Amino acid sequence: xxxxxxxxxxxxxxRRQVTLAAIAVGAVFLLGIVxxxxxxxxxxxxxxxxxxxxxxxxxxxxxxxxxxxxMLTRSLYGMSLSVRVGLLAATVSALIGTSLGLAAGTLxxxxxxxxxxxxxxxxxxxxLVLLIMxxxxxxxxxxxxxxxxxxxxxxxxxxxxRAEVLQVNSADYVRLSHKLGRSHLWIARHHMVPHVIPQLxxxxxxxxxxxxxxxxxxxxxxxxxxxxxxxxxxxxxESMRHLSTGYWWLGVMPxxxxxxxxxxxxxxxxxxxxxxxPKTSQG
Amino acid sequence: xxLADLIRFAGSRLVRLGLLLMAVSVFTFVLISLxxxxxxxxxxxxxxxxxxxEQRQLIAERWGLDQPMIVRFWQWLxxxxxxxxxxxxxxxxxxxxxxxxxxxxxxxxxAIAWLLSGLxxxxxxxxxxxxxxxxxxxxxxxxxxVLASAPTxxxxxxxxxxxxxxxxxxxICCAAPPGTLAANVTLGQRLHHLxxxxxxxxxIGIASIALHTRQKLIEVxxxxxxxxxxxxxxxLAGIIRHHGLRNIxxxxxxxQFxxxxxxxxxxxxxxxVYAYPGLGEATVQAALRSDVPLLVGIVFFSALFVYTGxxxxxxxxxxxxxxxxxxxxx
Numbered sequence: 209x210x211x212x213x214x215x216x217x218x219x220x221x222x223r224r225q226v227t228l229a230a231i232a233v234g235a236v237f238l239l240g241i242v243x244x245x246x247x248x249x250x251x252x253x254x255x256x257x258x259x260x261x262x263x264x265x266x267x268x269x270x271x272x273x274x275x276x277x278x279m280l281t282r283s284l285y286g287m288s289l290s291v292r293v294g295l296l297a298a299t300v301s302a303l304i305g306t307s308l309g310l311a312a313g314t315l316x317x318x319x320x321x322x323x324x325x326x327x328x329x330x331x332x333x334x335x336l337v338l339l340i341m342x343x344x345x346x347x348x349x350x351x352x353x354x355x356x357x358x359x360x361x362x363x364x365x366x367x368x369x370r371a372e373v374l375q376v377n378s379a380d381y382v383r384l385s386h387k388l389g390r391s392h393l394w395i396a397r398h399h400m401v402p403h404v405i406p407q408l409x410x411x412x413x414x415x416x417x418x419x420x421x422x423x424x425x426x427x428x429x430x431x432x433x434x435x436x437x438x439x440x441x442x443x444x445x446e447s448m449r450h451l452s453t454g455y456w457w458l459g460v461m462p463x464x465x466x467x468x469x470x471x472x473x474x475x476x477x478x479x480x481x482x483x484x485x486p487k488t489s490q491g
Numbered sequence: 492x493x494l495a496d497l498i499r500f501a502g503s504r505l506v507r508l509g510l511l512l513m514a515v516s517v518f519t520f521v522l523i524s525l526x527x528x529x530x531x532x533x534x535x536x537x538x539x540x541x542x543x544x545e546q547r548q549l550i551a552e553r554w555g556l557d558q559p560m561i562v563r564f565w566q567w568l569x570x571x572x573x574x575x576x577x578x579x580x581x582x583x584x585x586x587x588x589x590x591x592x593x594x595x596x597x598x599x600x601x602a603i604a605w606l607l608s609g610l611x612x613x614x615x616x617x618x619x620x621x622x623x624x625x626x627x628x629x630x631x632x633x634x635x636x637v638l639a640s641a642p643t644x645x646x647x648x649x650x651x652x653x654x655x656x657x658x659x660x661x662x663i664c665c666a667a668p669p670g671t672l673a674a675n676v677t678l679g680q681r682l683h684h685l686x687x688x689x690x691x692x693x694x695i696g697i698a699s700i701a702l703h704t705r706q707k708l709i710e711v712x713x714x715x716x717x718x719x720x721x722x723x724x725x726x727l728a729g730i731i732r733h734h735g736l737r738n739i740x741x742x743x744x745x746x747q748f749x750x751x752x753x754x755x756x757x758x759x760x761x762x763x764v765y766a767y768p769g770l771g772e773a774t775v776q777a778a779l780r781s782d783v784p785l786l787v788g789i790v791f792f793s794a795l796f797v798y799t800g801x802x803x804x805x806x807x808x809x810x811x812x813x814x815x816x817x818x819x820x821x
Contacts, residue, residue: 325514328511329511329514329515329518331752332511332515332794332797332798332801333515333752333790333793333794333797334752334753334755334756334759334793334796334797335752335753335756336755336756336757336759336760337755337756337759337774337789337790337793338790340759340774340775340778340786341519341522341778341786341790342522343778344526344778344781344786345522345523345525345526346526346527347526347527417640421640421642424642424644425642425643425644425760428642428644428760428763429644429759429760429763429775429779430775430779431775431778431779444642444644444645444648447648448648448764451648451651451652451656451663452656452663454656454657456652456656456657459645459648459649459652460648460649460652463642463645463648463649466642466645467637467640467641467642467645470640470641470642471637471640474640
């Protein structure tokens with residue numbers, strides 16, 4: 209197929225450019241969500257009783273609620289809060305996953321056995337039940353959600369990192385390094401870290417959507433963030449009370465924003481993975 | 492399959508189940524013991540202002556709360572093994588009977604959702620894989636990708652808005668029409684109430700199985716033996732029937748049994764939205780109203796449920812795949 213002339217007149221992007229563009233779109237969208245609460249100000253949050261229960265329009269793209277507050281502003285504030293909580297919890301979780309994965313992979317023996325066994329136990333319980341249990345046991349609230357999400361999302365990343373370390377550890381060049389008298393620390397820095405960092409980065413980004421969805425789910429059922437902090441889950445739970453009145457936008461629009469945010473994280477993570485993997489980076 | 496092999500298989504599974512439940516019990520006990528929720532406060536509830544420190548001391552001693560943790564754990568475990576799972580504070584009934592009743596209500600919903608998502612997911616996956624790159628394939632893939640990242644409770648909410656509020660063809664809540672005695676609920680009414688929750692769970696469950704089936708079928712269709720079959724004039728339907736299905740079925744069944752864990756989690760959210768009185772709704776109630784015995788019971792029960800699913804998947808392997816049949820010819 210070499211040398212076939214491009215038939216379409218418009219210059220087409222190659223796959224690498226498409227990947228980079230997808231990463232940019234995802235990153236800008238998410239940055240916009242996180243910063244939105246500081247940019248748009250609080251005016252939309254004030255009750256305005258003359259504009260109650262309005263369906264979506266140009267002035268209020270997400271409609272208004274039963275107090276006349278702008279749902280777009282509320283949703284963005286809630287989403288921003290949820291994303292920040294999710295980011296924090298997922299980062300802690302990624303740190304736990306990386307350290308346990310590294311420990312299991314390098315130390316081996318009983319350490320490996322215990323960590324693998326722990327991972328198996330975590331996989332043998334429904335994730336949501338485990339989340340509810342931990343959030344309940346640590347006393348609920350924002351702190352409860354963060355701890356519960358952080359303590360339950362590390363397993364898959366730990367598995368990946370462990371496998372990666374085991375694979376690199378048995379590679380010829382690492383064995384050669386040992387024979388040449390390099391210290392463990394030197395090998396860890398020069399042979400392990402370059403392999404583990406990309407996995408960690410992608411693993412972390414792909415953890416975010418799970419963390420955010422679970423935060424929203426916990427808040428939705430009332431075990432997560434308190435109703436005074438209108439996270440996206442709280443807003444959706446509130447909308448349940450107004451469902452039978454036919455104010456559909458109260459539930460539909462914030463959920464759509466949540467869906468878009470999760471998709472943006474997936475887009476970012478998958479494309480970054482393609483870019484960082486030497487096999488797919490030069491498409 | 493010989494009987495002795497079957498017994499050995501079952502025996503090893505039981506030992507592993509025992510180890511797992513032991514681990515879950517240690518984990519749950521330590522977690523609850525370390526939590527800031529005082530068992531005395533939880534028991535006394537609203538009458539907290541009316542008892543003095545001496546009475547608190549008495550309650551703590553009566554329950555053995557002054558003993559070290561290891562001793563308490565053994566006492567608790569002994570009772571637990573004997574089938575005394577405690578009394579649920581919110582239902583005022585033994586935990587085991589609450590779980591039994593609630594699970595019965597959930598089971599019908601879970602079974603419908605599980606079968607529906609399995610069959611539809613397999614079907615859509617086969618269509619998408621067989622017509623790879625077509626509009627049908629793109630549509631199915633888009634659906635699967637969107638649904639895979641959609642919040643379960645939001646999908647439930649959407650369906651509730653469309654079918655219960657706008658179209659008024661589905662009930663808005665509960666497992667039976669309000670005001671009807673449990674004994675008078677007809678089969679039709681019950682089905683009417685559990686259909687929408689079950690459909691919600693299944694349209695979410697379809698996503699992963701459809702994507703995996705599609706991937707696997709595409710792999711099969713690009714293989715040499717399919718090329719050979721094509722060269723001999725076999726039709727697409729014939730290839731799928733004779734070469735595709737056999738290769739797709741095994742991973743699909745494993746995936747479907749392994750999805751029981753997610754199905755259970757989904758049921759918690761869906762039952763919450765539809766106010767369906769099943770086990771999931773009981774889980775949320777137990778956590779919200781500090782019913783520790785019920786919550787611990789449900790954690791155990793869910794571990795058992797997930798384990799059963801995984802074991803059935805292993806067992807299905809043996810039945811379907813002659814290469815790994817227990818005690819088969821080697």
